Amino acid sequence: MIVEALILFSILVLHGIVVWYRRPPKSAPGPRGVPVFGNAFFLGKEAHKTFRDWGKKYGKVMNVRLGSKDWIILNDFPTLQKAVVKQQATFSGVATSPMFWELTGGNYGLAFVDYTPRWVTHRRHLVSTLRRFEIGKRSMETKILIEASQLTEFLHSTNGKALDIGDLLHKMTTNILCHALFGKRFEYNNPTLCSLVDIISVMVSEELGKPMQTALLFPWVRYVPPVSKSCDKILDWRIRMLDLIDEVVVEHEKSYDEDDMRDFIDCYLKEMKAGKEHFTRKQLLYEISDLFLAGTDTTSNTLRWCLHVFLHYPHTQRKLRKAIFDVLGPTGNVNISHETEIPYVQAFIYEVLRFHPLLGMGYRSTTQDTELEGYSIPKGTPVIANLWAVLRDPDFWHEPETFNPDRFIDEKGNFFKPSHVIPFNLGGRQCPGERLARMELFLYLVTMVQRFEVLPDPDATELPTKDVIIGGGLFFSPPSFKVVFKEV
Ligand code: HEM
Numbered sequence: 001m002i003v004e005a006l007i008l009f010s011i012l013v014l015h016g017i018v019v020w021y022r023r024p025p026k027s028a029p030g031p032r033g034v035p036v037f038g039n040a041f042f043l044g045k046e047a048h049k050t051f052r053d054w055g056k057k058y059g060k061v062m063n064v065r066l067g068s069k070d071w072i073i074l075n076d077f078p079t080l081q082k083a084v085v086k087q088q089a090t091f092s093g094v095a096t097s098p099m100f101w102e103l104t105g106g107n108y109g110l111a112f113v114d115y116t117p118r119w120v121t122h123r124r125h126l127v128s129t130l131r132r133f134e135i136g137k138r139s140m141e142t143k144i145l146i147e148a149s150q151l152t153e154f155l156h157s158t159n160g161k162a163l164d165i166g167d168l169l170h171k172m173t174t175n176i177l178c179h180a181l182f183g184k185r186f187e188y189n190n191p192t193l194c195s196l197v198d199i200i201s202v203m204v205s206e207e208l209g210k211p212m213q214t215a216l217l218f219p220w221v222r223y224v225p226p227v228s229k230s231c232d233k234i235l236d237w238r239i240r241m242l243d244l245i246d247e248v249v250v251e252h253e254k255s256y257d258e259d260d261m262r263d264f265i266d267c268y269l270k271e272m273k274a275g276k277e278h279f280t281r282k283q284l285l286y287e288i289s290d291l292f293l294a295g296t297d298t299t300s301n302t303l304r305w306c307l308h309v310f311l312h313y314p315h316t317q318r319k320l321r322k323a324i325f326d327v328l329g330p331t332g333n334v335n336i337s338h339e340t341e342i343p344y345v346q347a348f349i350y351e352v353l354r355f356h357p358l359l360g361m362g363y364r365s366t367t368q369d370t371e372l373e374g375y376s377i378p379k380g381t382p383v384i385a386n387l388w389a390v391l392r393d394p395d396f397w398h399e400p401e402t403f404n405p406d407r408f409i410d411e412k413g414n415f416f417k418p419s420h421v422i423p424f425n426l427g428g429r430q431c432p433g434e435r436l437a438r439m440e441l442f443l444y445l446v447t448m449v450q451r452f453e454v455l456p457d458p459d460a461t462e463l464p465t466k467d468v469i470i471g472g473g474l475f476f477s478p479p480s481f482k483v484v485f486k487e488v
Contacts (some may be wrong), residue, residue: 016170023063028072028375030054030063039066040217046468048360048455051075052389061373069218071095072372075389077396077420084364084385084427085374092428093365095382099215099222099231100415103238109286111294115367115428122287127432129267133180139335143179144440147172148447150178155452155485162457162482165307169300169444170197176440179294182248182290183263192244196292199241204297204472208234213473216363233418241292242285243332247282264288293472295433297356299478300442302446305356306445308346308478311463313403320348324450330488334446336439342446343415349410349441350415353402353423360388360468362425363428387422388476396420450488457482 031054033039043050043066055062055075057122074080094100097468100112107113110122133139152169168188174197175185186193202208212228215222222231243462253264261267265288271279310317323344328334339346362385369379375381392400396418398407410416423430431437448454456463464481471477 002232006251015142017216024376024378026371026374026376027070028061028063028372028377029058029333030070030073031065033065036068038069040066046470048386048388051361051384051386052392055386055389055392059207061375063336063375067219069217069382072366072377072382073384073386075386076393077390077422078375080385080422082427083383084429085224087370087372088428090367090370091383092363093367093380094429095216095363095365095384097216097219097222099212099219102231102235105282105286108283109290112257114365118283121278122283123428123432125268125271126287126291126417129264130180130436132261132267133263140176140180140436140439141443143176143185144443145177145447146185146228147444147453151444152447152451155448156487158485160484160486162459162484164480164482166300166304166480167197167304169296170201170446171300173303173440174200174292174296176436179263180436181264181291184267185256190246196241197296199237199244200292200297203234203237203241203293206469209471209473209475216473218279238289241289245285245288248287249281291433294431295436297471297475297477299437302352302356302358302437302441303444304478305352305358306441307454307483308464309352309355309403309483311456311481311483316348316403317449319405320344320455321449324446328446328450330450334443334450338446339442340415343409344405345411345442345446346415347389347405349438349445350408350417350421350423351403351405354395354397354421356468356476356478357387357391357423358475358477359423359425360470361474362429363474364429385425387425388420390420393420428464448485452485453488455486457484 031039031042033042051073052075054064055073060074060076060079062075064073072187074083094112096112096114098317101107104113107116107118110119112128113119151168153174153473155165171188171193172420178193178196192422195236208230211221211227212234214227215231221227227279230488249269252262252269255412256266258270261270265284268279268284268287272281323342324334327338327341330354330470342433364383364385365378366379366383370377390396394400408415408417424434424437464479467479469479
């Protein structure tokens with residue numbers, strides 16, 4: 001009896017192993033890993049680099065088993081274009097899990113939700129409303145310059161003391177979204193602003209990001225401590241954020257005036273009152289919450305990467321200041337029309353975004369069965385767009401490991417942007433806040449560099465590490481570090 005049971009067990013195990021290693025016909029090549037876990041334990045701390053290295057062996061479309069699912073990894077620009085641009089709707093899903101279902105209250109919001117008619121309607125509405133409030137044109141420019149002048153005032157008051165200004169930068173970028181969404185800015189010590197920034201920082205932290213990633217690869221882990229506790233914590237913070245936004249929406253409902261659309265919330269309420277399909281209060285709260293999660297920390301951490309670069313490559317800071325002085329002198333006021341007049345600033349910003357992309361990988365999924373480069377990809381397959389690998393690809397960039405803003409300056413001295421610089425990704429899920437982010441980066445950077453020289457902390461024994469901190473499982477942030485702002 002025991003012998004028969006052992007034989008049966010062995011047959012079942014062998015069958016399981018055969019099934020595990022078997023691939024559907026026409027599936028892309030890639031490492032299979034070990035049963036149950038796939039390659040999850042072989043990714044290392046920096047999965048983007050591991051994927052790039054595996055891609056050299058397996059090819060442009062790689063199929064990597066992670067947990068119980070096959071993931072498609074795209075490491076190069078032409079293949080990414082063929083997928084997310086040429087088959088836009090097919091590659092506009094989002095890699096998801098039961099935890100994401102909870103986080104989005106059942107697929108509500110914008111950034112973390114799957115491709116549905118509700119997402120399509122709201123993505124369109126967001127883009128047109130941002131345009132309506134002239135994000136990217138003059139009105140947001142004025143608001144950004146208000147934050148920039150607060151920044152210089154603060155930096156002036158530091159009297160050359162070394163400090164980490166990450167929190168202040170985060171408050172500035174959060175205030176810009178408060179302008180667009182709530183119609184107002186807050187003082188930096190205002191409890192609403194401080195709570196918003198605290199909540200966003202916790203939700204995109206490295207500490208909570210790892211469990212989220214684990215729950216994405218192994219959905220059952222969501223219910224097993226300690227991951228379950230971290231997931232509950234994230235959901236708790238999400239609820240706090242929704243409650244805070246709800247208070248602002250209630251204020252707007254009370255003071256709503258059909259003839260005076262003050263901001264994004266008013267525009268949304270108008271659609272709701274008109275009974276437009278998919279427009280609900282729940283969607284409004286989740287969408288605003290997503291905008292704060294996607295559009296504040298990303299811009300402020302890119303500014304922190306700029307400071308990081310100043311310490312590691314000080315000659316670029318000198319060159320930047322010279323370019324600014326040539327056009328504005330030491331006291332001239334910057335505005336957005338100077339973007340074309342000071343090409344080196346744009347080149348510097350793009351090189352920072354190339355060298356340190358805030359979102360190193362985009363997580364998509366397929367919305368229907370499809371083919372890519374002759375390989376078949378079934379509906380619902382998670383897809384990773386390895387933006388980091390594209391931005392460091394030696395086939396497209398001369399000396400990609402060198403930080404060199406001049407790669408974006410043409411022979412006539414003008415800024416030029418090659419199509420393969422894609423820190424905001426491509427296709428249907430491409431960042432809708434790109435223009436706003438680039439305006440903020442330009443105006444804050446020029447204001448800062450025109451008035452202050454950024455120097456290393458004299459008490460630090462070495463420069464901050466170049467290792468990225470992967471927050472929220474998504475965001476490639478710099479480590480914390482202090483700098484000195486010396487008036488020039
Ligand atoms: C330097 C700053 C920023 C960077 C590097 C950045 C980058 C990105 C990238 C790469 C994506 C695509 C993710 C994917 O494919 O999975 C994305 C999506 C998104 N970004 Fe940004 N972003 C920045 C600033 C902003 C700002 C200021 C806003 C606010 C208006 C914003 C709002 C969003 C939203 C809502 C999405 C999700 C879009 C969707 O799924 O339809 N981002 N961002």
